[in-house]
Amino acid sequence: MKSTGKIVETLLSSSQFKPLGQHRCYRLFLDLLPPRFQHAIAFVTLKNRRLMVGLSHPGYKMELNYNQELLKSLLSTLRAHRSECAFMEADEIVFFVSKYRRRPEEESATVPRYSELATGSFETKLENPELAESFLRIRHWIEKNRGQER
Structure with a gap:
């Protein structure tokens, strides 16, 4: 009997679920970034050897343009250490302001209690x-x- 990990790996390696594996690599890339960049980036995707980075606010565009080398080095590090993310090869990085925003993590609605x-x-x-x-x-x-x- 197969373990759940093996079943999930089999599903992710099939062609119809290929975007799920790509999404996992995109999440890994975003998790490698410093927290200030994680808040700035709404999403990333790869298209025609370009890393497309959607920003949550136009004010971050200039700062990320100055730090393109950091993003490229993190991308190459991710490709080197994760074989499933070998497809993430980008010649250039394109920044654009996106209307899409990541949902903020829901805070638990608690009633404050004071002594x-x-x-x-x-x-x-x-x-x-x-x-x-x-x-x-x-x-x-x-x-x-x-x-x-x-």
């Missing part, structure tokens, strides 16, 4: 009974909130 900092030890020597009752209610809520923390 009660008040102690509830304050004087309530007031002549107004409504005001005194309000202060007693506040003290009660403070004590209740401090009790929930423990």
Whole structure:
């Protein structure tokens, strides 16, 4: 019986799933980049021996133009160490601003919980009974909130 890894490798090596293997190589290339470039690049693809780099914002274009040699060296390093990425041979790198944006990783929607900092030890020597009752209610809520923390 074949292991799941062997089955996946067999599927990826078939011609109809070839783009999946290419996508994995593109992801590996993006993971090799410094974090500032990872945020700048929306996607990469290879076409006619050109590495097409879609940028998420036009402000990154000049900086990446200055660092083309870094991208070329990372591409050659990836080709040298990963045999499945040998197809990623590029003579030139083309940068363009893309409308496509990578979806930001969804942040978990949590309700922030804060601990009660008040102690509830304050004087309530007031002549107004409504005001005194309000202060007693506040003290009660403070004590209740401090009790929930423990």
